[in-house]
Amino acid sequence: MEKLKNLKPLLYFHLFLNLAVVLFITGASYYHTPLQGAKDTVIYFLHLCALQTTLAGFLYVLSLNKWIFRIVFSILFLGYCCFSFWAYSQDVSVTPALIHSVFETKADIAMDVITLPYLLFFLLALIVLLCILKWHSRLNRTHGFKYFIIPALLCMSLFFVLEQKRPGSLKNRLPYNVVYGIKTYSETPSLQLKKDIPSxxxxxxxxxxxxxxxxxxxxxxxxxxxxxxxxxxxxxxxxxxxxxxxxxxxxxxxxxxxxxxxxxxxxxxxxxxxxxxxxxxxxxxxxxxxxxxxxxxxxxxxxxxxxxxxxxxxxxxxxxxxxxxxxxxxxxxxxxxxxxxxxxxxxxxxxxxxxxxxxxxxxxxxxxxxxxxxxxxxxxxxxxxxxxxxxxxxxxxxxxxxxxxxxxxxxxxxxxxxxxxxxxxxxxxxxxxxxxxxxxxxxxxxxxxxxxxxxxxxxxxxxxxxxxxxxxxxxxxxxxxxxxxxxxxxxxxxxx
Known part of the structure; x- marks a missing residue:
């Protein structure tokens, strides 16, 4: 019991961390899902839990180092919030086509979709991020490592198990769809033009x-x-x-x-x-x-x-x-x-x-x-x-x-x-x-x-x-x- 008591601050932190990620990122992929009755609600809630479980393992591993967490998590959290706002507000699907468009749209056109609600959402995300970073800096991050590292790795591996059983069930939702969209974009060959043409x-x-x-x-x-x-x-x-x-x-x-x-x-x-x-x-x-x-x-x-x-x-x-x-x-x-x-x-x-x-x-x-x-x-x-x-x-x-x-x-x-x-x-x-x-x-x-x-x-x-x-x-x-x-x-x- 004493060991469990000592682990409570770490458990509470990761509970808050995952709830923040659900609210600001992963939940956006489910917000517009048409649900017919209690059965649908339960099924999609379990699906969200499964997706978040795969991320919980990654978040734990990321949190083990103070500076890696500060830099990498901050970039990922705010970056994903840029996409999740549009998923929440307009049911926009993050696809390779959207990623391509984001990377190649001119700044003058991009500014036309920046709105006050978007800025407020981003500001709220920034405030939550600062709270997470402040809390994380006070933690004994490696305390309980031997209890958590194996479950964390198993949680991460759950992604590959579920994707093998139902391809696309997780990678087509935030945050994985952004990763796969960027991967597809980076693998797209650049335009090659013919220099020698027929008569x-x-x-x-x-x-x-x-x-x-x-x-x-x-x-x-x-x-x-x-x-x-x-x-x-x-x-x-x-x-x-x-x-x-x-x-x-x-x-x-x-x-x-x-x-x-x-x-x-x-x-x-x-x-x-x-x-x-x-x-x-x-x-x-x-x-x-x-x-x-x-x-x-x-x-x-x-x-x-x-x-x-x-x-x-x-x-x-x-x-x-x-x-x-x-x-x-x-x-x-x-x-x-x-x-x-x-x-x-x-x-x-x-x-x-x-x-x-x-x-x-x-x-x-x-x-x-x-x-x-x-x-x-x-x-x-x-x-x-x-x-x-x-x-x-x-x-x-x-x-x-x-x-x-x-x-x-x-x-x-x-x-x-x-x-x-x-x-x-x-x-x-x-x-x-x-x-x-x-x-x-x-x-x-x-x-x-x-x-x-x-x-x-x-x-x-x-x-x-x-x-x-x-x-x-x-x-x-x-x-x-x-x-x-x-x-x-x-x-x-x-x-x-």
Whole structure:
């Protein structure tokens, strides 16, 4: 009894430590689980206990050294709290896709999801952490070592036993899903581009194509695709515009979707060397220009660099600048580039409909109300969120119509190709934004506008593009459609 009494401070500390981890980290993976009756509640409670037991062993081993515990536990606890807040507040699943997105999202965009509740949650976690560290510093940490070390190691081994019996039952929940997500991200090969390309045949010496790379626009919120709201009043009046409501992608975040759109990568193959559309266009004699209202991410930077010219809106502001301009800021740059050369491929990379929606459009496009007034999504109504999102589509309609109006003044054939990198979740299954699973994310907007001069010069291609309008297609076709519109043929390139 005397020995047990001496061990009480250590036992109480580890009880508090594990309760804190449950409340701030592991419990988040169970918070939104739909439970039907007492049986479900008991089963999931036991599952949580099993998961926490595997962590209890790790926490004990970690606590044996004062400085290792202070440094490692502090980093892990606060780091995991950054993820658990979103699991609690929005039922966000931590997947390799989310980890990829977190590591490669620019600071200016990341700041748009930092809210007061998030900061308060983090502050509370910090206070609890300081209490844990203060308590830990007063303990005789190695007291009872011979009683606890074997059970601790057995608890840790329980993870592997349970994972072998039911793969994914633990590693798909916090905190293990973060570890596996980082592991998957680190094992993903970096983008490799082909330097030597097949011989190129080009059919024209005068053609201007503007490729607009959109952001977070889902096809079913375009009025011209049958959406109940007329979110595309100007584009709906364009007789030479073809919209493709059936486009599919499995890439639900920018870091993976953009490289696939700009190269011959397909949805099933991401390990070989790929061919940049700009490398091909350069070889065919086009002047290639990248104009962006987003800073370039590491995942597609090598592709952007294959353009002959790159222009960034607010080029003297880094990704740590939070004064974002709207996409219209690219139009004067487009005007100046269009005058340079009769044979051009110009890319406009939009900030589009990326959260925070209220930063993405002007007051004149605030048609649908009420709009969002907080960055903390759980405090907003579905109506507010969808209204603000639809207002960004109205602004997109305006922006694309302005691009088209400029191309209409060209005497030579011209075209505009627009495709969004992915869609957006707008409350489906209680989820919002992107970089997670959801069918609405996999149906991005896609449209093509062709000038009268283009229609007259390339009637067969125009018919072929029109015939594809209502087909179920994937983003695999974008690279090939761009080459067809550019009038470029490549030897040994498969047809799509």
């Amino acid at each position: 190129v045949t080009t059919a024209t010496d005068s053609l201007k194509v503007v490729f607009v790379l959109g952001e977070t626009v889902r096809a079913d919120h375009l009025g011209l695709n049958g959406y109940e709201r007329n979110t595309t009043p100007r584009l709906s009046e364009e007789r030479n515009l073809i919209s493709y409501p059936g486009l599919f992608t499995s890439k639900t975040y920018t870091a993976t979707s953009v490289p696939q759109l700009l190269t011959d990568e397909n949805l099933e193959d991401s390990t070989r060397e790929f061919l940049s559309v700009y490398t091909v266009a350069n070889k065919a004699g086009f002047h290639t220009t990248w104009i962006a209202n987003q800073t370039v991410e590491k995942s597609f930077s090598p592709i952007v660099e294959t353009n002959k010219e790159q222009v960034l809106v607010d080029k003297y502001k880094s990704e740590f600048s939070f004064d974002k301009k709207r996409d219209e800021a690219m139009l004067p740059l487009l005007d100046s580039v269009l005058r340079l050369n009769p044979k051009q491929l110009i890319t406009l990379h939009m900030i589009g409909s990326h959260w925070w929606y209220e930063n993405r459009y002007t007051d004149i496009h605030r048609k649908f109300r009420p709009v969002i007034d907080s960055k903390y999504i759980p405090s907003l109504s579905n109506e507010q969120l969808i209204n603000s999102y639809d207002n960004t589509i109205l602004y997109l309609d305006h922006f694309l119509a302005e691009v088209i109006s400029r191309l209409k003044t060209e005497e030579i054939p011209s075209a505009m190709v627009y495709v969004s990198d992915h869609g957006e979740l707008l409350g489906e299954d209680g989820k919002w934004l992107h970089a997670q699973e959801g069918e609405a994310l996999k149906n991005p907007a896609y449209m093509i506008w062709l000038s009268d001069a283009f229609l007259a010069k390339y009637p067969e291609l125009t018919v072929a593009l029109s015939e594809e309008q209502f087909l179920a297609i994937t983003t695999d076709v974008i690279f090939y459609r761009l080459l067809e519109i550019l009038g470029i043929e490549l030897d040994d390139l498969p047809k799509h």
